[in-house]
Amino acid sequence: MTEVFQFGLVPITCHAWNKDRSRVALSLNNNEVNIYERAGSEWRLQETLQGHDLRVTGIDWAPNTNRIVTCGADRNAYVWTCGVDGKWSPTLVLLRINRAATCVKWSPNENKFAVGSGARLISVCYFEQENNWWVSKHIKKPIRSTITTLDWHPNNILLAAGAADFKVRIFSAWIKDIEPKPTPTPWGAKMPLGQMMTEFSNSTGGGGWVHSVSFSGDGNRVCWVGHDSSLTVADAGKEMAKTQLKTEYLPFTAVTWVSLNSLVAVGHGCCPML
Amino acid sequence: MSATLRPYLSAVRHTLSAAMCLQNFNSQVVERHNKPEVEVRWSKELLMTAVVVSRNEKEKVLIEPSINSIRISISIKQADDIERILCHKFMRFMMMRAENFIILRRKPVEGYDISFLITNFHTEQMFKHKLVDFVIHFMEEIDKEISEMKLAVNARARECAMEYLKRF
Numbered sequence: 001m002t003e004v005f006q007f008g009l010v011p012i013t014c015h016a017w018n019k020d021r022s023r024v025a026l027s028l029n030n031n032e033v034n035i036y037e038r039a040g041s042e043w044r045l046q047e048t049l050q051g052h053d054l055r056v057t058g059i060d061w062a063p064n065t066n067r068i069v070t071c072g073a074d075r076n077a078y079v080w081t082c083g084v085d086g087k088w089s090p091t092l093v094l095l096r097i098n099r100a101a102t103c104v105k106w107s108p109n110e111n112k113f114a115v116g117s118g119a120r121l122i123s124v125c126y127f128e129q130e131n132n133w134w135v136s137k138h139i140k141k142p143i144r145s146t147i148t149t150l151d152w153h154p155n156n157i158l159l160a161a162g163a164a165d166f167k168v169r170i171f172s173a174w175i176k177d178i179e180p181k182p183t184p185t186p187w188g189a190k191m192p193l194g195q196m197m198t199e200f201s202n203s204t205g206g207g208g209w210v211h212s213v214s215f216s217g218d219g220n221r222v223c224w225v226g227h228d229s230s231l232t233v234a235d236a237g238k239e240m241a242k243t244q245l246k247t248e249y250l251p252f253t254a255v256t257w258v259s260l261n262s263l264v265a266v267g268h269g270c271c272p273m274l
Numbered sequence: 275m276s277a278t279l280r281p282y283l284s285a286v287r288h289t290l291s292a293a294m295c296l297q298n299f300n301s302q303v304v305e306r307h308n309k310p311e312v313e314v315r316w317s318k319e320l321l322m323t324a325v326v327v328s329r330n331e332k333e334k335v336l337i338e339p340s341i342n343s344i345r346i347s348i349s350i351k352q353a354d355d356i357e358r359i360l361c362h363k364f365m366r367f368m369m370m371r372a373e374n375f376i377i378l379r380r381k382p383v384e385g386y387d388i389s390f391l392i393t394n395f396h397t398e399q400m401f402k403h404k405l406v407d408f409v410i411h412f413m414e415e416i417d418k419e420i421s422e423m424k425l426a427v428n429a430r431a432r433e434c435a436m437e438y439l440k441r442f
Contacts, residue, residue, distance in 0.1 A: 227295070253297070
């Protein structure tokens with residue numbers, strides 16, 4: 001059952017749903033985030049979060065802890081928490097990046113989140129209890145271009161990142177201070193922070209910027225879509241085997257797993273594909 | 275000659291529809307900047323390979339895509355001196371008023387007569403297929419306009435000459 005609702009005449013840059021899908025946070029191509037609440041068959045504007053100076057590039061809503069993290073082109077990220085009066089208040093995150101942030105994602109256990117940026121690095125941020133702020137650790141090597149997309153593995157440790165240098169890399173984002181040592185996975189056993197587990201090239205000659213990357217529900221497979229109109233799936237269980245599907249449609253910009261064996265991809269062709 | 279026109283325009287239309295898949299992209303070289311990557315050309319991985327679609331040696335279109343912008347340069351058929359002058363003046367007239375055209379570039383790329391620069395901000399405000407329609411329509415109309423202007427110039431020259439020579 002699909003419904004169409006129009007929020008205005010401007011493009012929606014990014015959006016995120018809360019846990020029971022009763023609220024949606026979205027950004028209309030400017031530096032504010034609007035939270036809409038469902039009222040009957042309509043969506044009512046509940047609150048506007050103002051904090052960023054430049055365009056908001058990524059929003060993610062943690063379902064269980066009810067926190068929203070937003071990142072913007074002004075090199076900042078804020079974590080918004082809902083107070084008892086229903087108002088959202090921001091906490092600045094020290095990302096320590098010197099270029100725009102492009103995407104942000106909460107980890108499955110919601111104790112940390114990762115921010116991709118144009119500074120060619122990923123900031124993995126966690127809350128430091130003693131100083132009461134969010135600090136970050138960087139993953140730098142061997143990324144050579146802007147990170148365009150991120151996705152977490154269900155085990156809360158591994159992170160897949162797609163970049164404008166046509167590669168998809170799986171990193172370990174294990175933060176020693178806040179979580180126990182991870183168990184080995186099909187992607188690799190040794191996992192210090194920033195360790196690159198595997199790197200996939202979109203194709204032999206280059207292949208197009210990676211627009212979206214997604215781990216499957218069990219974490220053994222990862223799929224991505226690139227600007228060369230291709231969709232690729234890599235399987236860790238089968239020794240990193242890669243299957244690629246080149247389509248004749250316009251490039252896809254987002255992909256996600258709907259079950260263990262099927263994906264939905266959407267993109268410039270304005271039509272979702274299963 | 276018009277047998278090659280349809281396939282030429284159809285090839286240009288398909289290339290443009292594929293190349294106009296633009297997204298907003300902040301500069302990764304200068305902080306807080308958002309520039310058309312096809313113009314600054316600082317990062318090689320953000321530029322796509324340029325494509326030239328040519329109908330013959332004189333008429334061609336250069337399409338240079340990138341992650342957030344696309345540059346289209348057109349070379350127009352100019353058979354003799356009069357057409358060369360008319361084309362040059364007509365293009366100059368339009369390029370001086372480039373703000374009203376929104377997607378027109380004030381200077382053509384080297385070797386071509388006129389250039390368009392379309393960025394992700396334009397595709398966010400206007401329909402992509404309409405932008406492609408506009409460029410194709412422009413290419414079709416330019417040749418007709420220049421031929422009409424050439425006929426008008428010749429007709430006026432003939433009139434002036436007749437009036438002048440009546441005195442003798």
